Amino acid sequence: MAIAIRLTKAHIDQMVAHALEEAPIEACGLIAARNGTVTEIRRARNAEQSPYRFSIDPLETRRHEEAIDAAGAQLAGFYHSHTGSAPIPSPTDIRMMGPFFGPPYVHFVIGVADRAHPEVRAWYIENGQPIEQQYEIIPG
Template identity: 30%
Template sequence: MFRELRVPLNPDAGAAAAVNQKFDFYNKNVVYINRSVLNEIINHCREDLPYEACGLLSGQHGRNEMMWKIRSTEKSPTSFAMDMKQVSAALSGMKKLSQTMTGMYHSHPSAAPLPSRDDIRNFHDPAAAYFIISFANRKTSVKCFKIIDHKAFQVKFEVIR
Protein backbone atom coordinates (compact mmCIF):
# COMPACT_ATOMS: atom_id res chain seq x y z
CA MET A 1 0.00 0.00 0.00
CA PHE A 2 2.73 2.50 0.94
CA ARG A 3 6.43 2.59 0.25
CA GLU A 4 8.38 3.94 3.19
CA LEU A 5 11.44 6.11 2.59
CA ARG A 6 14.74 6.11 4.53
CA VAL A 7 13.67 3.17 6.67
CA PRO A 8 12.78 -0.50 6.10
CA LEU A 9 10.27 -0.91 3.29
CA ASN A 10 7.10 -2.22 4.93
CA PRO A 11 5.28 0.19 7.23
CA ASP A 12 3.75 -1.28 10.32
CA ALA A 13 0.07 -2.16 10.08
CA GLY A 14 -0.86 0.37 12.76
CA ALA A 15 0.53 3.31 10.80
CA ALA A 16 -1.16 2.22 7.58
CA ALA A 17 -4.45 1.69 9.44
CA ALA A 18 -4.22 5.18 10.94
CA VAL A 19 -3.94 6.69 7.46
CA ASN A 20 -6.85 4.64 6.17
CA GLN A 21 -9.09 5.75 9.04
CA LYS A 22 -8.39 9.44 8.49
CA PHE A 23 -8.01 9.33 4.70
CA ASP A 24 -11.16 7.44 3.75
CA PHE A 25 -12.77 8.44 0.48
CA TYR A 26 -13.32 6.45 -2.70
CA ASN A 27 -9.87 4.86 -2.98
CA LYS A 28 -7.73 4.88 0.14
CA ASN A 29 -4.54 4.32 -1.84
CA VAL A 30 -4.88 7.40 -4.04
CA VAL A 31 -4.68 11.14 -3.36
CA TYR A 32 -6.93 13.22 -5.62
CA ILE A 33 -5.97 16.70 -6.84
CA ASN A 34 -7.70 18.97 -9.32
CA ARG A 35 -5.74 19.58 -12.53
CA SER A 36 -6.08 23.37 -12.18
CA VAL A 37 -4.76 23.21 -8.60
CA LEU A 38 -1.74 21.13 -9.60
CA ASN A 39 -0.99 23.59 -12.43
CA GLU A 40 -1.27 26.53 -9.99
CA ILE A 41 1.10 24.80 -7.57
CA ILE A 42 3.69 24.15 -10.27
CA ASN A 43 3.42 27.75 -11.52
CA HIS A 44 3.79 29.12 -7.97
CA CYS A 45 6.87 26.98 -7.36
CA ARG A 46 8.37 27.97 -10.72
CA GLU A 47 7.77 31.70 -9.99
CA ASP A 48 9.70 31.44 -6.72
CA LEU A 49 12.78 29.83 -8.26
CA PRO A 50 15.60 29.68 -7.27
CA TYR A 51 14.02 29.57 -3.81
CA GLU A 52 11.73 27.00 -2.26
CA ALA A 53 8.03 27.83 -2.43
CA CYS A 54 5.30 26.51 -0.14
CA GLY A 55 1.58 26.46 0.40
CA LEU A 56 -1.45 24.66 1.74
CA LEU A 57 -4.19 22.65 0.05
CA SER A 58 -7.83 22.43 0.98
CA GLY A 59 -11.03 20.81 -0.12
CA GLN A 60 -13.88 18.60 0.91
CA HIS A 61 -13.96 14.84 1.38
CA GLY A 62 -10.16 14.71 1.29
CA ARG A 63 -9.86 16.02 -2.26
CA ASN A 64 -7.26 18.70 -2.95
CA GLU A 65 -9.50 21.31 -4.60
CA MET A 66 -7.85 24.62 -3.74
CA MET A 67 -4.33 25.89 -3.14
CA TRP A 68 -3.25 28.65 -0.79
CA LYS A 69 0.11 30.29 -1.53
CA ILE A 70 2.04 30.86 1.66
CA ARG A 71 5.05 33.16 1.74
CA SER A 72 8.24 31.52 2.94
CA THR A 73 9.97 33.61 5.57
CA GLU A 74 13.23 32.07 4.40
CA LYS A 75 14.65 32.95 1.00
CA SER A 76 16.56 29.74 0.49
CA PRO A 77 17.01 27.17 -2.28
CA THR A 78 17.14 24.38 0.32
CA SER A 79 14.59 25.22 3.01
CA PHE A 80 11.36 27.06 3.72
CA ALA A 81 9.40 28.35 6.70
CA MET A 82 5.73 29.21 6.29
CA ASP A 83 4.61 32.70 7.30
CA MET A 84 2.34 31.87 10.23
CA LYS A 85 0.08 34.91 9.69
CA GLN A 86 -0.63 33.68 6.17
CA VAL A 87 -1.17 30.13 7.44
CA SER A 88 -3.71 31.45 9.95
CA ALA A 89 -5.47 33.49 7.25
CA ALA A 90 -5.57 30.46 4.93
CA LEU A 91 -7.05 28.25 7.65
CA SER A 92 -9.72 30.91 8.35
CA GLY A 93 -10.47 31.09 4.62
CA MET A 94 -10.84 27.33 4.45
CA LYS A 95 -13.29 27.38 7.34
CA LYS A 96 -15.39 30.08 5.63
CA LEU A 97 -15.58 27.86 2.53
CA SER A 98 -16.51 24.80 4.62
CA GLN A 99 -13.26 23.18 3.58
CA THR A 100 -10.54 21.48 5.56
CA MET A 101 -6.81 21.42 5.06
CA THR A 102 -6.13 18.39 2.87
CA GLY A 103 -2.42 18.84 2.32
CA MET A 104 0.55 21.05 1.73
CA TYR A 105 3.21 21.48 -0.90
CA HIS A 106 6.67 22.85 -1.32
CA SER A 107 9.35 22.83 -3.96
CA HIS A 108 12.85 21.50 -4.31
CA PRO A 109 14.50 23.81 -6.86
CA SER A 110 17.45 21.50 -7.52
CA ALA A 111 16.87 18.37 -5.45
CA ALA A 112 14.80 15.25 -6.08
CA PRO A 113 11.13 15.33 -5.02
CA LEU A 114 11.74 13.35 -1.84
CA PRO A 115 11.07 14.56 1.71
CA SER A 116 14.13 15.69 3.63
CA ARG A 117 14.63 14.81 7.27
CA ASP A 118 13.41 18.31 8.16
CA ASP A 119 10.28 17.78 6.04
CA ILE A 120 9.55 14.52 7.84
CA ARG A 121 10.26 15.98 11.28
CA ASN A 122 8.14 19.11 10.74
CA PHE A 123 5.05 17.70 9.05
CA HIS A 124 2.60 16.22 11.55
CA ASP A 125 -0.75 15.45 9.88
CA PRO A 126 -0.94 11.79 8.79
CA ALA A 127 -4.23 12.40 6.97
CA ALA A 128 -2.87 15.20 4.76
CA ALA A 129 -1.14 14.83 1.41
CA TYR A 130 2.38 16.19 1.14
CA PHE A 131 3.33 17.21 -2.42
CA ILE A 132 6.90 17.96 -3.41
CA ILE A 133 7.61 19.64 -6.73
CA SER A 134 11.14 19.30 -8.07
CA PHE A 135 12.87 21.20 -10.84
CA ALA A 136 16.09 19.16 -10.66
CA ASN A 137 17.86 18.79 -14.01
CA ARG A 138 15.41 21.33 -15.51
CA LYS A 139 12.59 18.79 -15.41
CA THR A 140 9.39 19.24 -13.44
CA SER A 141 8.64 16.25 -11.26
CA VAL A 142 5.85 15.89 -8.69
CA LYS A 143 5.55 13.26 -5.97
CA CYS A 144 3.08 12.83 -3.16
CA PHE A 145 3.67 11.43 0.31
CA LYS A 146 1.98 10.70 3.60
CA ILE A 147 4.07 11.30 6.69
CA ILE A 148 3.12 9.05 9.58
CA ASP A 149 4.99 8.73 12.86
CA HIS A 150 7.97 10.58 11.36
CA LYS A 151 8.18 8.19 8.39
CA ALA A 152 7.46 9.10 4.76
CA PHE A 153 5.36 6.90 2.49
CA GLN A 154 5.04 7.66 -1.19
CA VAL A 155 1.44 7.48 -2.39
CA LYS A 156 -0.09 7.56 -5.84
CA PHE A 157 -1.94 10.71 -6.81
CA GLU A 158 -4.57 11.11 -9.48
CA VAL A 159 -5.23 14.34 -11.32
CA ILE A 160 -8.97 14.94 -11.72
CA ARG A 161 -11.12 17.33 -13.82
Protein backbone atom coordinates in the same frame (compact mmCIF):
# COMPACT_ATOMS: atom_id res chain seq x y z
CA MET B 1 -1.59 1.85 -2.45
CA ALA B 2 -4.77 3.78 -1.75
CA ILE B 3 -5.47 7.15 -3.32
CA ALA B 4 -4.61 9.81 -0.73
CA ILE B 5 -6.19 12.75 -2.54
CA ARG B 6 -7.83 13.77 -5.80
CA LEU B 7 -7.11 16.93 -7.72
CA THR B 8 -7.32 18.42 -11.20
CA LYS B 9 -4.50 19.00 -13.66
CA ALA B 10 -5.07 22.73 -13.07
CA HIS B 11 -4.23 22.29 -9.36
CA ILE B 12 -1.00 20.47 -10.30
CA ASP B 13 -0.18 23.22 -12.80
CA GLN B 14 -0.71 25.90 -10.14
CA MET B 15 1.78 24.25 -7.78
CA VAL B 16 4.32 23.73 -10.57
CA ALA B 17 3.93 27.34 -11.77
CA HIS B 18 4.51 28.61 -8.23
CA ALA B 19 7.61 26.41 -7.88
CA LEU B 20 9.04 27.66 -11.18
CA GLU B 21 8.34 31.31 -10.31
CA GLU B 22 10.10 31.14 -6.94
CA ALA B 23 13.08 28.98 -7.95
CA PRO B 24 15.78 28.78 -6.73
CA ILE B 25 13.94 29.76 -3.50
CA GLU B 26 11.59 27.00 -2.35
CA ALA B 27 7.91 27.78 -2.89
CA CYS B 28 5.27 26.58 -0.44
CA GLY B 29 1.55 26.65 0.17
CA LEU B 30 -1.52 25.01 1.60
CA ILE B 31 -4.01 22.63 0.03
CA ALA B 32 -7.73 22.79 0.81
CA ALA B 33 -10.06 19.88 0.10
CA ARG B 34 -13.59 18.66 0.62
CA ASN B 35 -14.23 14.92 0.97
CA GLY B 36 -10.76 14.07 -0.31
CA THR B 37 -10.99 16.27 -3.40
CA VAL B 38 -8.87 19.42 -3.62
CA THR B 39 -10.88 22.61 -3.81
CA GLU B 40 -8.09 25.17 -3.75
CA ILE B 41 -4.31 25.63 -3.85
CA ARG B 42 -3.30 28.56 -1.63
CA ARG B 43 0.14 30.08 -2.07
CA ALA B 44 2.07 30.95 1.07
CA ARG B 45 5.28 32.88 1.64
CA ASN B 46 8.40 30.90 2.44
CA ALA B 47 9.48 32.64 5.64
CA GLU B 48 12.98 31.18 5.18
CA GLN B 49 13.45 32.59 1.65
CA SER B 50 15.89 29.72 1.20
CA PRO B 51 16.69 27.31 -1.64
CA TYR B 52 17.12 24.54 0.94
CA ARG B 53 14.21 24.80 3.36
CA PHE B 54 10.84 26.37 3.91
CA SER B 55 8.55 27.39 6.72
CA ILE B 56 5.23 29.20 6.85
CA ASP B 57 4.61 31.81 9.52
CA PRO B 58 2.04 30.32 11.96
CA LEU B 59 -0.07 33.47 11.68
CA GLU B 60 -0.17 33.10 7.92
CA THR B 61 -1.10 29.43 8.31
CA ARG B 62 -3.95 30.45 10.60
CA ARG B 63 -5.18 33.07 8.14
CA HIS B 64 -5.30 30.43 5.39
CA GLU B 65 -7.03 27.94 7.70
CA GLU B 66 -9.72 30.50 8.53
CA ALA B 67 -10.32 31.23 4.83
CA ILE B 68 -10.48 27.48 4.09
CA ASP B 69 -12.98 27.01 6.94
CA ALA B 70 -15.07 29.92 5.69
CA ALA B 71 -15.21 28.26 2.27
CA GLY B 72 -16.56 25.07 3.84
CA ALA B 73 -13.42 23.04 3.11
CA GLN B 74 -10.66 21.55 5.27
CA LEU B 75 -6.91 21.92 5.36
CA ALA B 76 -5.82 18.74 3.59
CA GLY B 77 -2.12 19.28 3.26
CA PHE B 78 0.80 21.33 2.06
CA TYR B 79 3.11 21.65 -0.89
CA HIS B 80 6.62 22.91 -1.32
CA SER B 81 9.24 22.75 -4.00
CA HIS B 82 12.67 21.22 -4.25
CA THR B 83 14.71 23.34 -6.61
CA GLY B 84 17.91 21.33 -6.59
CA SER B 85 17.09 17.86 -5.32
CA ALA B 86 14.63 15.02 -5.79
CA PRO B 87 11.02 15.65 -4.63
CA ILE B 88 11.34 13.57 -1.47
CA PRO B 89 10.73 15.14 1.98
CA SER B 90 14.07 15.89 3.63
CA PRO B 91 14.85 15.34 7.32
CA THR B 92 14.61 19.14 7.67
CA ASP B 93 11.14 19.15 6.09
CA ILE B 94 10.01 16.44 8.47
CA ARG B 95 11.34 18.37 11.46
CA MET B 96 9.84 21.69 10.30
CA MET B 97 6.36 20.29 9.60
CA GLY B 98 5.85 19.73 13.33
CA PRO B 99 2.15 19.18 14.06
CA PHE B 100 1.23 18.74 10.41
CA PHE B 101 2.48 15.19 10.03
CA GLY B 102 0.15 13.04 7.99
CA PRO B 103 -2.08 11.24 7.63
CA PRO B 104 -4.42 13.06 7.20
CA TYR B 105 -2.09 15.76 5.88
CA VAL B 106 -0.72 15.09 2.41
CA HIS B 107 2.63 16.67 1.57
CA PHE B 108 3.20 17.39 -2.09
CA VAL B 109 6.80 18.00 -3.11
CA ILE B 110 7.27 19.67 -6.48
CA GLY B 111 10.64 18.84 -8.00
CA VAL B 112 11.86 21.52 -10.40
CA ALA B 113 15.60 20.78 -10.42
CA ASP B 114 14.98 20.04 -14.11
CA ARG B 115 12.70 22.95 -15.01
CA ALA B 116 11.60 21.33 -18.26
CA HIS B 117 10.44 18.18 -16.46
CA PRO B 118 8.75 19.03 -13.14
CA GLU B 119 8.09 16.04 -10.93
CA VAL B 120 5.12 16.02 -8.53
CA ARG B 121 5.08 13.45 -5.73
CA ALA B 122 2.81 13.11 -2.69
CA TRP B 123 3.75 11.86 0.76
CA TYR B 124 2.46 11.10 4.20
CA ILE B 125 4.92 11.48 7.01
CA GLU B 126 4.47 8.62 9.44
CA ASN B 127 6.75 7.89 12.38
CA GLY B 128 9.21 10.45 11.03
CA GLN B 129 9.44 8.75 7.63
CA PRO B 130 8.06 9.85 4.26
CA ILE B 131 5.70 7.26 2.78
CA GLU B 132 4.82 7.89 -0.85
CA GLN B 133 1.12 8.21 -1.69
CA GLN B 134 -0.85 8.04 -4.89
CA TYR B 135 -2.97 10.91 -6.07
CA GLU B 136 -5.62 10.84 -8.75
CA ILE B 137 -5.97 13.49 -11.42
CA ILE B 138 -9.66 14.10 -12.05
CA PRO B 139 -11.37 16.11 -14.78
CA GLY B 140 -11.77 19.72 -13.80
